Amino acid sequence: MATEYFDIIFNPAAGAGTAGKVLKLLKAELKRRHLDYTVRISRYAGHTIQLARQIGNFGTKPNAVILVVGGDGTLNQAITGLRASAHPELPVAYIPAGSGNDFARGIGLSQDPLKALQQVLDATEPIVRDIGRYREATRNEAGYFVNNIGIGFDAAAVAAANRSSMKTILNRLHLGSLAYMFGVVKVFWSRKPFPVAVYMDGKRHYIQRAFLCTTTNHPYFGGGVRILPTATPTDGLLDLIVVEHLNTPYFLFLLLQLIRGQHLKYKRVHHFRSAHLRVETNSLEFGQMDGEEMGSRAYELDFSVAKQNFWFKLK
Ligand SMILES: Nc1ncnc2c1ncn2[C@@H]1O[C@H](COP(=O)(O)OP(=O)(O)OP(=O)(O)O)[C@@H](O)[C@H]1O
Numbered sequence: 001m002a003t004e005y006f007d008i009i010f011n012p013a014a015g016a017g018t019a020g021k022v023l024k025l026l027k028a029e030l031k032r033r034h035l036d037y038t039v040r041i042s043r044y045a046g047h048t049i050q051l052a053r054q055i056g057n058f059g060t061k062p063n064a065v066i067l068v069v070g071g072d073g074t075l076n077q078a079i080t081g082l083r084a085s086a087h088p089e090l091p092v093a094y095i096p097a098g099s100g101n102d103f104a105r106g107i108g109l110s111q112d113p114l115k116a117l118q119q120v121l122d123a124t125e126p127i128v129r130d131i132g133r134y135r136e137a138t139r140n141e142a143g144y145f146v147n148n149i150g151i152g153f154d155a156a157a158v159a160a161a162n163r164s165s166m167k168t169i170l171n172r173l174h175l176g177s178l179a180y181m182f183g184v185v186k187v188f189w190s191r192k193p194f195p196v197a198v199y200m201d202g203k204r205h206y207i208q209r210a211f212l213c214t215t216t217n218h219p220y221f222g223g224g225v226r227i228l229p230t231a232t233p234t235d236g237l238l239d240l241i242v243v244e245h246l247n248t249p250y251f252l253f254l255l256l257q258l259i260r261g262q263h264l265k266y267k268r269v270h271h272f273r274s275a276h277l278r279v280e281t282n283s284l285e286f287g288q289m290d291g292e293e294m295g296s297r298a299y300e301l302d303f304s305v306a307k308q309n310f311w312f313k314l315k
Contacts, residue, residue, distance in 0.1 A: 003035070003063065003065045003093075003120070003121060003123070003311070004035075004036065004061070004062075004063040004064070005035075005036045005037065005061045005063060005064040005065070006030065006035065006036070006037035006038075006064070006065055006066075006067040006093070007037070007038055007040070007055050007064050007065070007066045007067065008023075008026075008037050008038065008039045008040065008067045008068075008069060009040050009042065009048055009051050009052060009055075009066065009067070009068050009069070009070075009074070009078050010023050010039050010040065010041050010042065010069045010070065011042040011048060011069070011070030011071070011073075011074040011097075012041060012042070013042070013045075014069075014070035014071040014073070014074055014097050014098045014099075015070075015071060015097050015098050015099055016099060016168040016172075016179075017168065018097070018172065019069060019070055019071075019097035019098070022069060022095060022097035022113045023039070023069055023097070025113050025114060026069065026095060026113060026114075026117055027039075029114060029117055030117075033121075035121075037067070040055075042070070042074065046077065048068075048070070048074050048077035048078050048081065049077045049078075049080050049081035049084075050081060051078075051081065052066065052077070052078040052079070052080070052081030052082040052085070053081035053082065053084055053085045054081075054085075055082070055085070055090070056081070056082045056084075056085020056086055056087040056088065056090060057085045057086050057087075059087075065091060065093050065120070065311050066078065066082065066090060066091070066092050066093065066311075067093040067094070067095065067120065068092060068093070068094045068095070069094075069095045069097050070097050070098060071096070071097065071098015071099060071100065071101065071291065072098055072100060072101065072102055072103050072146060072147055072290040072291050073098070073290055073291055073292045074098065075092070075094055075103055075146055075290075076144065076145060076146050076289065076290040076292070078092060079092060079131065079144055079146065079308060080143055080144055083144065083306075089309055090309070091126035091127075091309040091310055091311035092308070092309065092310055092311060093120040093123070093310070093311040093312055094109065094116070094120075094310070094312065095113050095116045095117060095120070096109065096111050096113070096116060097113065098291075099179055099223065099291075100222065100223035100224070100291050101223070102147045102218075102220040102221055102222075102223065102224065102290075102291070103146045103147055103218075103290075104116065105218075105220045105224060106147065106217070106218025106219055106220045106231075106233060107129060107218065107233055107310075107314065108314045108315060109312055109314070116312070119312040119313050119314070120311060120312045120313075122312075122313035123311050123312050123313045124313075126309040126310065126311055127309070127310050127311070127312065127313070127314065128307050128308070128309060128310075129233045129234060129307075129308055129310055130217055130233045130234060130235070130236060130237075130238075130305050130306070130307065130308070131144050131145065131146050131217060131233075131305070131306050131307075131308045132144065132145040132146075132148070132149065132215065132216075132217050132238055132303060132304075132305065132306070133303070133304045133305065133306045134149060134215075134289075134301055134302065134303050134304075135301070135302045136294075136299060136300065136301050137300035137301075137302075138297050138298055138299060138300050139297060143289075144306060144308075145217065145289050145290050146217065146290055146308075147216065147217060147218065147220065147221060147290045147291070148214050148215060148216035148217060148221050148227075148289075148290070149214070149215050149287065149288070149289045149294070149301065149303075150212065150213065150214035150215075150221065150287065150288045151196075151212075151213040151214075151279065151281060151285050151286070151287050151299055151301075152191065152194065152210060152211055152212045152213050152285055152286065153187065153188075153191050153211050153212040153243075154212055154214055154221060154222060154227075154288060155285070155286035155287045155288035155293070155294065156183075156187040156190075156191055156286045157183035157186070157187050157222065158183060158222075158286075158288040158291055158292075158293060159183070159187075159286055159288070159293050160182070160183035160186040160187050161179045161182060161183030162183075162293065179223070181222075181223075191211065193208075193209035193210060193211050193244070193245040194209075194210055194211075194281055194282075194283045194285055195207065195208050195209075195210065195281065195282060195283070196210040196213050196242055196279060196280070196281055197279070197280040197281075198240065198242065198270070198272055198277065198278070198279055199277070199278035199279075199280075200240075200272050200274045200276070200277055200278075201274060205270070205272070207242050207244060207270060208244075209244050209245050209246070210242050210243070210244060210245070210281075211243050211244065211245035211251065212241070212242070212243040213240070213241075213242045213243075213279060213281070214227060214228075214240070214241050215238055215239070215240045215277060215279065215301075215303050216228050216231050216238065216239050216240070216241070217231065217233050217238060217239075218231050218232065218233045219231050225258070226258075226261055227241055227258070228241050228264075228271070229261055229264070230264070230271075230273075231273075236275055236305050237273050237274060237275055237305065238273070238274065238275070238277055238303050238304075238305055239271065239272070239273045240271070240272040240273070240277050240279070240303075241264075241269065241270070241271055241272075242269075242270040242272075243263075243268065243269050243270075244268040244269070244270070246268055250268070254266060254268065254269065275304060275305055276302070276303065276304050277302075277303040278300075278301065278302050278303070279299060279300075279301045279303070280298075280299065280300050280301075281298050281299045282298050283298060284296045284297060284298060285297070285298070285299065287299060
């Protein structure tokens with residue numbers, strides 16, 4: 001089936017306001033190829049959920065494809081809205097236009113908008129990939145994530161990066177993924193270790209001094225950091241990494257090993273992999289989901305895997 005029509009959902013705030021340039025490029029290319037489209041603009045934070053739900057509920061033209069243009073948060077919200085609609089099976093195409101773009105990196109979609117569009121146009125049938133599903137008991141929330149949910153260090157870094165004026169400047173310089181590094185440096189000295197309980201395959205694992213606790217669908221977080229090189233979005237499993245904080249020199253050593261992709265072999269780095277995971281914390285900690293802040297709370301999270309139809313061709 002060739003794509004005849006695109007229902008574009010566009011987040012003008014993605015990439016700290018630089019996504020408009022991406023949309024302009026795409027529109028010109030679609031026009032050049034005589035491909036028809038409609039653009040629905042996300043007018044406020046969270047509006048993407050409603051836009052996607054409306055497309056799922058009120059139908060689209062035959063052979064229409066939903067094309068999301070934005071960052072990881074926009075993709076997350078589009079999938080969340082669509083899955084709450086009458087047609088959750090509709091495939092989702094995506095053009096990365098955010099700051100971090102970890103989903104594109106993790107799934108094998110180009111970060112160059114026109115190359116990504118070519119991958120979308122090359123698709124002839126939906127492609128199925130894993131996404132994460134979560135339930136959080138403290139605030140009675142449930143939903144999906146395309147990249148990861150993190151508690152602790154990474155989430156505090158996301159919060160710091162989002163509040164930083166550097167994010168806007170770096171996005172303008174096409175260095176959006178560096179914004180997270182500024183967040184990392186900012187929160188590094190102020191974060192305190194916290195206890196975490198992980199439940200997997202009927203066993204409880206208690207980690208007294210966790211610093212970072214991230215459940216992920218693919219290797220990347222924080223704008224290109226390969227936190228779990230072995231995670232794959234096709235295995236029906238989620239990967240969880242818990243990094244312990246022993247002391248500052250050891251933690252810096254682990255960070256160095258992380259950059260070299262060698263961190264998983266150390267005793268203070270715990271790796272879990274399963275179709276079902278549960279994570280509990282008892283202190284107030286920051287959380288992040290696909291780069292969006294989840295607020296500060298004591299978490300009780302249950303994770304599982306869902307299958308999602310996408311529309312792009314991967315090598
Ligand atoms: N019109 C709007 N005005 C302000 N914020 C919006 C608007 N529409 C959507 N949003 C919000 O923009 C936020 C950021 O979106 P997104 O994550 O896609 O971009 P990003 O943070 O630049 O990318 P990435 O997650 O890849 O780093 C989301 O929380 C979304 O709810």
